[in-house]
Amino acid sequence: MSAEETNTAAARTPFPAELIYNSGFGNHFSSEAVSGALPHGQNSPLLCPYGLYAEQISGTSFTSPRKHNQRSWLYRVKPSVTHEPFRPRVPDHVKLVSEFDRSNSSATPTQLRWKPADVPEAPTDFVDGLYTVCGAGSSYLRHGFAIHMYAANVSMDNYAFCSADGDFLIVPQQGSGLNTTKSKSKPISHYYADHLGLWITTECGRLQVSPGEIVVIPQGVRFAVDLPDGPSRGYVAEIFGSHFQLPDLGPIGANGLASSRDFLVPEAWFEDVPCPGYTIVQKFGGELFTAKQDFSPFNVVAWHGNYVPYKYDLSKFCPYNTVLVDHGDPSINTVLTAPTDRPGVALLDFVIFPPRWLVAEHTFRPPYYHRNCMSEFMGLIHGGYELDDLMSEMAKADGFLPGGASLHSCMTPHGPDTKTYEATIAMENEAEPKRISNTMAFMFESCLMPRVCPWALKSPYMDHEYYQCWIGLKSHFTREPLRVDSQEGKNEDGT
Numbered sequence: 001m002s003a004e005e006t007n008t009a010a011a012r013t014p015f016p017a018e019l020i021y022n023s024g025f026g027n028h029f030s031s032e033a034v035s036g037a038l039p040h041g042q043n044s045p046l047l048c049p050y051g052l053y054a055e056q057i058s059g060t061s062f063t064s065p066r067k068h069n070q071r072s073w074l075y076r077v078k079p080s081v082t083h084e085p086f087r088p089r090v091p092d093h094v095k096l097v098s099e100f101d102r103s104n105s106s107a108t109p110t111q112l113r114w115k116p117a118d119v120p121e122a123p124t125d126f127v128d129g130l131y132t133v134c135g136a137g138s139s140y141l142r143h144g145f146a147i148h149m150y151a152a153n154v155s156m157d158n159y160a161f162c163s164a165d166g167d168f169l170i171v172p173q174q175g176s177g178l179n180t181t182k183s184k185s186k187p188i189s190h191y192y193a194d195h196l197g198l199w200i201t202t203e204c205g206r207l208q209v210s211p212g213e214i215v216v217i218p219q220g221v222r223f224a225v226d227l228p229d230g231p232s233r234g235y236v237a238e239i240f241g242s243h244f245q246l247p248d249l250g251p252i253g254a255n256g257l258a259s260s261r262d263f264l265v266p267e268a269w270f271e272d273v274p275c276p277g278y279t280i281v282q283k284f285g286g287e288l289f290t291a292k293q294d295f296s297p298f299n300v301v302a303w304h305g306n307y308v309p310y311k312y313d314l315s316k317f318c319p320y321n322t323v324l325v326d327h328g329d330p331s332i333n334t335v336l337t338a339p340t341d342r343p344g345v346a347l348l349d350f351v352i353f354p355p356r357w358l359v360a361e362h363t364f365r366p367p368y369y370h371r372n373c374m375s376e377f378m379g380l381i382h383g384g385y386e387l388d389d390l391m392s393e394m395a396k397a398d399g400f401l402p403g404g405a406s407l408h409s410c411m412t413p414h415g416p417d418t419k420t421y422e423a424t425i426a427m428e429n430e431a432e433p434k435r436i437s438n439t440m441a442f443m444f445e446s447c448l449m450p451r452v453c454p455w456a457l458k459s460p461y462m463d464h465e466y467y468q469c470w471i472g473l474k475s476h477f478t479r480e481p482l483r484v485d486s487q488e489g490k491n492e493d494g495t
Ligand SMILES: O=C(O)Cc1cc(O)ccc1O
Pocket: 327, 328, 329, 330, 366, 367, 368, 370, 372, 376, 414, 415, 443
C-alpha cells in the first residue's frame, strides 16, 4: 500500500507550529488530553473515566528504592496487549547488536574515526536507517550499552517502534537544508531555526526535536519518527539496565550545567481512528519483532507518573570551566549520567563541548594528551571541535566533521592532532580570553570496553588514515633549560 492508501494517522496528523510541554526532570507529572480522564485517589479503578483502560509501564523493578523507582500509568482507548503474536521481522537485514561478543563484534584498541555518512538515496526510515557502531555488555543481563547511528529520509509508515533493550538517547545532527554558515555569535539554535527536525509521537504525547536538542525515549515506550523536513542523521546511545539522571553538582553548588526546568516532557495526546495493518516493531535482545494490531498505540488519553520521554535543548546548558590554569576534565560538562552501582562510575555519561570562553593562563588550552580507563565515543553536531574555530585555515585541524564520529577506547592514547598542537604553541600561549562559538560536540563515555561492529569497521566512511594526524608530533625535548612558563614568581598582573 502507498502512504496515501494506508491509514497512517500519526504520519498524517500535522504537528502544531509549537507544541506545549511540561517542564522538569524526574518529576511526577500528570497530563490529560481530555479533562477528567485521570482517575483520582487510585490508579486502577473498576471502571476508569470515559471507559479507558488503565495500564502501568514500569521502568524499574517494583521494589526499587523510592528515589530510583520509575513508572507511569497510562489511560488508553485499548490496552497494548490487544495484538497478534510477535513474529521475527521480515526482511531481517538489521545491523543491530545488544549482546556484544566475538560472534558479532571485534575488540580493537586502535583510535577510530568515521567521516559523516551520506543519507541513503533509497527510502529509509529511522528504524531501517539505524545501525550499531559499537557497544559492550548485554541487554539480556541488563548491563551494557550500544551506540547506534542513523540516517533516514522518510517517515515511519503505519508502525511504531520500541526497544525492550534500553533507553534511547537520540542526538539528531542534521535536518534537511542545513545552514552551515559560520558565525561567531549565533547560538546553535539559530543554525537550525528553520528546521523541523524529528517529529516524535510517543505514547505520552508528541515532541519536536531539532538538531541541537536531544531526546530520551525510555525502554519500552513506543514511538514513531516523522521527518517533516526531509532527511535526518544522528546518533543514539542505548543503555541497558540503567536510566539517565542529572549529575550531582558537588562544589559547583545548587545551580549550573543542565537545569531541571529545561527538560521538556510531552502533554498527553491521542488518536482514536481505525488503523488497519498497524504494526508494532519491538527491539528485543537486538532482534526486531513485529506484531499487528488494528489501532494506533498513540491512544493514551491521559497519563501520570515519572517514566516519560523528554527532550533538552543543548543551548540551555550552563557550562562551568577553568578560570585560571589547566584544562578541566570533561566531566565538568556532563549533561546526563546513567550510573552503575559503583559511585562515580558511569555506565554512560552524555557530555557536551558547547560554545564557551577559554580564559586559562599558562595553559595548553586544548584537551590534554591522555589515556582513559573509560571509553570515549565522540560525535560532532555542529561546527568544529575545540580550537578549530580559532585557527587559521592553514592550521585548521581536519577530519572530525559534523555527522562524523570517533572512538577512543579504554587506555587508547589520544589528544590534539599535530596541527592543533603546533597552532596552539604558535599562539604563544596567548593569555587573552577567546570564545569558541562555532561548535557543539559531544561524548558518550562508558566504564565498559566497547566492541566494534563489522559494518562500522568495514564502512566506506572509516578514516583509515586517522593515526596520521599524530605521526607528525615532533620531539621538542632539549637539555637546555626552557623558559618555564608557570605562575611561580609572577605578579598578579602576569609581569
Ligand atoms: O578526548 C576528547 O577529545 C574528549 C576530552 C575532552 C577534554 O576536554 C578532556 C578530556 C577528554 O577526553
